[in-house]
Amino acid sequence: MSLIPATILTGFLGSGKTTLLKRVLSEAHGQKIAIIENEFGEENIDNDILVTDSKEQIIQMSNGCICCTIREDLREALQLLAAKKRQGLLDFDRVVIETTGLADPGPVAQTFFMDDEIAESYLLDSILTLVDAKHANQQLDDRQEARRQVGFADQIFISKTDLVSAQEVADLQQRLKHMNPRAPQKAVHFGEVALSEVFDLRGFNLNTKLDIDPDFLKEDDHEHDHAGHDHAPGETCNHPSHEHNHQHGHHHAHDDDVKSFVFRSDRAFDPAKLEDFLGAIVNIYGPRMLRYKGVLYMQGTDRKVIFQGVHQLMGSDLGPAWGADEKRSSKMVFIGIDLPKDIFLQGMEQSLV
Known part of the structure; x- marks a missing residue:
């Protein structure tokens, strides 16, 4: 079985992660995506786009995607998904892990390298960080988690740019560039991002980067x-x-x-x-x-x-x-x-x- 590409989606509360995920989950893009939600915080994916509101941990979506809410260990959830895929019980092409707004993406990324079983099933593709233009400066000033999320990013999406001036956006981009010069930045509207800008970025794939x-x-x-x-x-x-x-x-x-x-x-x-x-x-x-x-x-x-x-x-x-x-x-x-x-x-x- 070829390795399953995995994407880590991070960003502070209200930055638009859920909007982006809903789009990924409800759009007819022909890809079967498994979403893993680190579930605490109020921002769960709404049940209106789920086929069933069951108490199961893994739920099949209307467009063939799968949603898995984690109440325990990320490693166990990844193993469970990979095992079900191997057994033919679940069919999906890739995994997106949504971290909570307060999470440090570091340990999530490390799971893919430190755990042999996970490394044999998955390939970490990239870390995407959403930044809310309206509240970013305050969040970056006050919360180290927000700064870490920027530092880890392979790609930065800036949302809500329509709520601030062009100068404020330019200043924010300059600030983000100081923190992380290697992540391209892109302003996005309501989490509307082309899937080609979300997947297969190969942020962790050494040779392909070149x-x-x-x-x-x-x-x-x-x-x-x-x-x-x-x-x-x-x-x-x-x-x-x-x-x-x-x-x-x-x-x-x-x-x-x-x-x-x-x-x-x-x-x-x-x-x-x-x-x-x-x-x-x-x-x-x-x-x-x-x-x-x-x-x-x-x-x-x-x-x-x-x-x-x-x-x-x-x-x-x-x-x-x-x-x-x-x-x-x-x-x-x-x-x-x-x-x-x-x-x-x-x-x-x-x-x-």
């Missing part, structure tokens, strides 16, 4: 340098000081604890040194390291090494060969909570040949 996006290495150099200048004031003082905040308007006022930074080098990495260094920082900072991902120039191979991690879990893969006239270089993006940028960059530097 096939889709050959410019990953050079994608946003100019933007980052400019983002670097924007960010400098916030970075020198780790604690947001109010005088400092008021002097700068716009997004300078937000000194978010979820930040990103990029390491770049044209020199090759020494594989043993890099492994030692990454092993050490993951031991210390793993819980605060949300996502890290890179394309590395490694001594001893003519192929690109694609690297990524979530919290304490990391892995690498050989990617395509370096082109004959391609400049070999490394680029690694780290996204995390109050990570000591200087220690990371210095350690990466010291792991070079």
